[in-house]
Amino acid sequence: MSRRWRIARANRLALLGAVLALLVIAAALGAPLISPFDPFEQSAVHRLDGPDALHLLGRDTFGRDVFARLLYAGRVSLLVGCGAVALGGTLGTLLGLVAGAVGGWVGRSLMRSVDVLMAFPSLLLGLAVLTVLGAGLDRLIVAIGLVLAPPFARLVHATTLSLAQRDFVEAARSLGAGRCRILVRHLLPNLLDEVIVLAGLLVATAIRIEASLSFVGLGVAPPAPTWGNMIRDGATVLLRAPWLSVAPGLAILLAVLACNLLADGARDILDPRH
Amino acid sequence: MLVRALGQRVLLAVPVLLSVVTAIFLVVRVLPGDPAQAALGDYASREAVEALRGRLGLDAPLPIQYLHFLGDLLHGDLGTSMISGTPVRDQIAYNLPFTLQLTLLALLIGVLLGLPLGVGMAVRHGRALDAIGRILSLLGVCVPAFYLGILLMLLFGVQLRWLPAIGGGSPDDPRAMASALILPALTLGLVMMASVARLSRAAMLSALGHDAVRTARAKGLPERVVIVVHVLRPALLPTVSLLGVWAVALIGDSVTTEVVFARPGLGKLLVGAMLQRDYTSLQSVMVVYTLFVVGINLLTDLAYVWIDPRVRVGGP
Numbered sequence: 001m002s003r004r005w006r007i008a009r010a011n012r013l014a015l016l017g018a019v020l021a022l023l024v025i026a027a028a029l030g031a032p033l034i035s036p037f038d039p040f041e042q043s044a045v046h047r048l049d050g051p052d053a054l055h056l057l058g059r060d061t062f063g064r065d066v067f068a069r070l071l072y073a074g075r076v077s078l079l080v081g082c083g084a085v086a087l088g089g090t091l092g093t094l095l096g097l098v099a100g101a102v103g104g105w106v107g108r109s110l111m112r113s114v115d116v117l118m119a120f121p122s123l124l125l126g127l128a129v130l131t132v133l134g135a136g137l138d139r140l141i142v143a144i145g146l147v148l149a150p151p152f153a154r155l156v157h158a159t160t161l162s163l164a165q166r167d168f169v170e171a172a173r174s175l176g177a178g179r180c181r182i183l184v185r186h187l188l189p190n191l192l193d194e195v196i197v198l199a200g201l202l203v204a205t206a207i208r209i210e211a212s213l214s215f216v217g218l219g220v221a222p223p224a225p226t227w228g229n230m231i232r233d234g235a236t237v238l239l240r241a242p243w244l245s246v247a248p249g250l251a252i253l254l255a256v257l258a259c260n261l262l263a264d265g266a267r268d269i270l271d272p273r274h
Numbered sequence: 275m276l277v278r279a280l281g282q283r284v285l286l287a288v289p290v291l292l293s294v295v296t297a298i299f300l301v302v303r304v305l306p307g308d309p310a311q312a313a314l315g316d317y318a319s320r321e322a323v324e325a326l327r328g329r330l331g332l333d334a335p336l337p338i339q340y341l342h343f344l345g346d347l348l349h350g351d352l353g354t355s356m357i358s359g360t361p362v363r364d365q366i367a368y369n370l371p372f373t374l375q376l377t378l379l380a381l382l383i384g385v386l387l388g389l390p391l392g393v394g395m396a397v398r399h400g401r402a403l404d405a406i407g408r409i410l411s412l413l414g415v416c417v418p419a420f421y422l423g424i425l426l427m428l429l430f431g432v433q434l435r436w437l438p439a440i441g442g443g444s445p446d447d448p449r450a451m452a453s454a455l456i457l458p459a460l461t462l463g464l465v466m467m468a469s470v471a472r473l474s475r476a477a478m479l480s481a482l483g484h485d486a487v488r489t490a491r492a493k494g495l496p497e498r499v500v501i502v503v504h505v506l507r508p509a510l511l512p513t514v515s516l517l518g519v520w521a522v523a524l525i526g527d528s529v530t531t532e533v534v535f536a537r538p539g540l541g542k543l544l545v546g547a548m549l550q551r552d553y554t555s556l557q558s559v560m561v562v563y564t565l566f567v568v569g570i571n572l573l574t575d576l577a578y579v580w581i582d583p584r585v586r587v588g589g590p
Contacts, residue, residue: 116290116293116294119290119522119567119568119571120522120564120567121522121523121525121526121527121567122526123526123527123529123530124525124526124529124560124563124567127529127544127548128298128301128560131301131302131548131556132301132304204416208418211418211421212418212420212529212530215418215420215530215533216529216530216533216545217545217549218545218548218549231420231421231424235424235534238424238427238428238432239432242428242432245421245424246424246425246428249417249418249421249424249425252418252421253413253416253417253418253421256416256417256418257412257413257416260412260415260416
């Protein structure tokens with residue numbers, strides 16, 4: 001562990017990613033402590049007020065405090081990001097393991113479908129799944145989760161196939177371990193490192209997909225704030241109040257950057273070859 | 275051998291296309307709620323809904339609907355919009371050129387800026403250009419395209435007033451169309467540039483580490499020749515082979531970019547159809563996108579076969 005910690009400290013970008021991620025998480029979870037304002041309270045008099053000392057980012061089209069909404073929106077974005085990756089990661093890992101273990105005709109056609117799905121832009125896939133599922137936060141998480149499952153499946157499948165050739169699997173088999181036991185006790189733990197790195201990258205993707213869907217009006221519905229629908233809301237008054245769109249966009253950029261830096265750093269730490 | 279391998283790829287694309295088109299058909303059919311009811315609203319009379327169902331062919335059994343759907347597609351008949359009543363083919367014919375111009379110009383910008391940047395970063399590894407390029411390309415990979423679009427629009431469209439901020443220009447006025455194209459294409463192009471630069475930098479660095487490069491330097495070749503002959507060529511292959519992946523990503527990002535710039539195009543058509551629950555338009559636009567994606571992947575496959583002789587025999 002101390003060796004990993006030393007590498008982590010040496011990897012300044014990963015450290016920066018960790019700090020940024022902690023910042024974003026703390027801002028989202030501690031929203032009521034950081035801002036005294038209610039993200040839903042409207043005020044017709046203060047519509048589009050500019051930033052001042054009290055309302056750090058001004059007011060939006062309904063006179064709501066933008067800074068408070070930004071903080072609360074982080075909760076939704078993080079929930080969607082982590083929830084979708086947890087769902088997609090579990091589904092994809094299972095799919096990849098099963099396809100790798102079963103092999104043959106079934107495994108090949110499973111992976112062929114994964115290839116076809118991965119050929120499509122994730123945003124379009126998300127749109128298609130949302131058309132079937134309908135609107136709502138839980139459905140959005142499911143839709144993005146389903147979109148993210150194929151990359152996990154492909155990674156796990158490829159790694160399973162290469163791990164299956166290794167001596168320790170042969171050793172386990174010769175000791176009489178069954179197929180299931182080998183999968184769960186010997187293959188899965190060895191896969192986890194790579195799955196975790198991919199998960200970090202895909203949290204960033206999930207946050208971006210959510211923001212894009214909410215931006216075009218097909219994701220999280222108002223009045224619940226998300227960074228995507230805040231930008232959408234601000235875009236209608238871009239000339240008068242550009243900060244309404246610029247601020248939540250910076251939040252997305254920060255969160256995505258944090259995930260990418262962390263994932264890159266994790267790869268360096270977990271895989272000494274890099 | 276080459277022709278056979280090429281033909282094989284084309285044949286492989288047919289089942290993919292068919293299965294995706296079938297999936298789209300089923301998706302639209304299993305949607306919650308009746309499309310006819312959705313199109314006419316909650317207060318429509320039962321007779322009106324039934325009449326529309328009949329006109330849309332929704333009262334036929336599913337397999338019959340499916341055969342009609344496929345037959346119409348093969349004839350190039352994409353149905354009639356449930357909201358506006360105009361043929362979907364006309365809507366797509368109007369919007370398609372906007373999306374094509376946007377994505378092609380963006381692809382060009384991405385490659386023409388990204389490749390030299392990546393190569394330059396690798397050659398000046400560890401120096402200022404490399405550091406600045408790495409930060410910029412990292413930001414470019416992270417930023418959502420629609421947000422970059424908003425920033426560019428604020429800077430060039432609103433502050434400096436160099437270019438029109440929104441719209442696509444009228445097809446009768448090529449100058450207006452061209453100036454309206456620049457900002458959206460730059461948005462998508464810069465996002466793509468980041469990926470291209472990162473990959474070509476990594477490929478160049480790995481090629482620089484090869485023994486052949488050390489040998490070439492040892493025998494006294496000028497650095498310029500070493501870079502061009504022994505580094506650039508092997509490094510270009512992975513970059514070129516990923517063009518298809520980037521082009522597909524670009525199509526995804528073009529949807530939000532078209533919405534940002536209020537620009538006509540397939541993406542605006544798609545989002546509009548979803549928001550208005552116009553199922554016939556939705557289904558047809560998705561089919562067109564599928565054609566695009568399958569086509570790009572086919573081209574990429576063909577390019578692989580062309581470039582890399584090892585893929586010609588067997589392969590996946």
